[in-house]
Amino acid sequence: MRLHFLGATGTVTGSKYLIEHGGRRLLVDCGLFQGYKELRLRNWSPLPVEPRSIDAVVLTHAHIDHSGYLPLLARMGFRGKVLCSPATFDLCRILLPDSGFLQEEEAEYANRHKVTRHQPALPLYTREDAVRCLELFSPLAAGHGVEALPGLHLELAHSGHMVGSSFVRLQGDKRSILFSGDIGRPHDPVLKPPASMRGADYLVLESTYGNRPHPQHRSFEQLAAVIQRTAARGGVVVIPAFAVGRAQALLYGIHRLKAAGAIPDIPVYLNSPMAANAMEVYLKHRDELRLSAQECREVAGAAHIVGSPEESERLNGRRGPMIIIAASGMATGGRVVHHLKAFAPHQRNAIVLAGYQAGGTRGATIASGARSVRIHGQEVPIRAEVAQLDDLSAHADAGEILQWLRGFSIVPRRTFITHGEPDAADAMRQHIERELGWEVHMPYYLESVDLA
Known part of the structure; x- marks a missing residue:
């Protein structure tokens, strides 16, 4: 099993993680880069892997920094299944076409008001692209696992970040890996708390608020x-x-x-x-x-x-x-x-x-x-x-993440810190190393790791 970090390294956007297993390829999350221009330009660059070679995509949730690249992936030739929770599918049916529409609208505004250096400004993808990619979705019934790839079992569990948001756990013959996606808060006023997890051999963990606690006031x-x-x-x-x-x-x-x-x-x-x-x-x-x-x-x-x-x-x-x-x-x-x-x-x-x-x-x-x-x-x-x-915020802070991690019965051999600005990710690394004694690594963009 090999893991490639195609996004969300050194930043909180562009979540994409490629798993290679048994000669097949699975993409966990397929998000857009947002924020700094250097990051946004990655959305226009060729994907480091041929889209047609990807066999399936699993989404942790519907937010655009985790799902918004899907219309482009499909337009470039991806034809596999998109696996997710039923609520994530329902939300993607709203969010993805809207994302395409907004990109068309912003390109049209830039051209009409001549506030662009591009002649003409073009959308990254269109509403029609987004609608077409929805045909690839195959939502999973709540509480049921599925073979995401031959020999790779997929389980989803409620992560508490938004309706439909999920922890993604993949189990192979010899090793397992858990993707946190975005972790919700245990005392969110609207959503139920994140599910307890048994852990996995490897963990890919978000760190958005890894360097500071949420305020105690209401x-x-x-x-x-x-x-x-x-x-x-x-x-x-x-x-x-x-x-x-x-x-x-x-x-x-x-x-x-x-x-x-x-x-x-x-x-x-x-x-x-x-x-x-x-x-x-x-x-x-x-x-x-x-x-x-x-x-x-x-x-x-x-x-x-x-x-x-x-x-x-x-x-x-x-x-x-x-x-x-x-x-x-x-x-x-x-x-x-x-x-x-x-x-x-x-x-x-x-x-x-x-x-x-x-x-x-x-x-x-x-x-x-x-x-x-x-x-x-x-x-x-x-x-x-x-x-x-x-x-x-809908993201757990460092203390809330550590509380969730302490519930693991399987201690990860290695924890990969992603989805955080560099100072937040490094602070999360230090928290885990000092308080839990786990081995932690902060991957760089396009890094590839053999999960041996």
């Missing part, structure tokens, strides 16, 4: 304080949020705060039809949630859904107080960038960053305290209040 209280201050100024609260996962948690929090009288009853706009569709998936797979059916319905009705681009544009001409939740979560694209252009320059408004901001993204620039951020070729001043709510 972020909904911090969110309430920001909303109260901004509403008193007559301002607008703009919240970039992933359409799947954080948008639902934010709606839950705002609903609870309003019900408790902790924030004023101001309008809430969910400017993401995709997030509204994702809520239907959450309702369908409610067995993964802590919420009752009634609570799910209340959360779904907590905001006005902004449907058309025209309605979205009209929001930018309104004054507050109001709350706008819009994708994407790191402000890399989508409707939220137009809201940032409209509202970031004014001191009465607020920008709330609800989760991790990868290096090189607009969200990271805003979080750093920068005075401006580049949007559509222009420098947009940031005079609005900026608040970051790390405790609303």
Whole structure:
């Protein structure tokens, strides 16, 4: 068995791990690189392995940094099965076509407004490419394993990061390997905690928050304080949020705060039809949630859904107080960038960053305290209040990951630290070596390891 690291090394995006076993090839995750231009350019470079030679893909979950390269892989000749949980398939049916549509929309905007050096700017792939790749999906029934490749048994278990997110465990004749994907939080207000795992001979482990703990205070209280201050100024609260996962948690929090009288009853706009569709998936797979059916319905009705681009544009001409939740979560694209252009320059408004901001993204620039951020070729001043709510992250921190690892009955021969910025990954390495005494390795991009 041989493992190749084709992404998520030294960064939190582009997750791709290639397993070679018995003359066959299996790709675990198939994500897009995001953030720094150097990383994004990898999406346009040829894949280090011929797509037609890959026999199957397994997805840990539906977020674009784990699934968003699939339409391109299929367009380049991949014809194998895409294995995942049923909820991941349901979410990919929403997320992947939307990803293709956004790329087409952004290329069209760049060409129309001449804010591109490319003649013309082209999308990485189209909505049609994404729709076609969905024909390759073969979701697994909950609790059932399958032969991913001949002699390689696949098991999925709930990881608590989002609906459908899974730990991926592969068992061969002589060795096993476990991929953590993104690990959720044991006390997430919406999702049930990550499943306990028995471990494996080898472990590929995320490290997004490996260098810092989440705050101990309750972020909904911090969110309430920001909303109260901004509403008193007559301002607008703009919240970039992933359409799947954080948008639902934010709606839950705002609903609870309003019900408790902790924030004023101001309008809430969910400017993401995709997030509204994702809520239907959450309702369908409610067995993964802590919420009752009634609570799910209340959360779904907590905001006005902004449907058309025209309605979205009209929001930018309104004054507050109001709350706008819009994708994407790191402000890399989508409707939220137009809201940032409209509202970031004014001191009465607020920008709330609800989760991790990868290096090189607009969200990271805003979080750093920068005075401006580049949007559509222009420098947009940031005079609005900026608040970051790390405790609303869907990723476990270092302590929560260590708690999960201590439940293993099989100690890994080697643990590979991925899906983290270099300082976070190295901090996670040190935690595991010092506190658990395990052998740990931080792989580099395109490294290949023989799992002997």
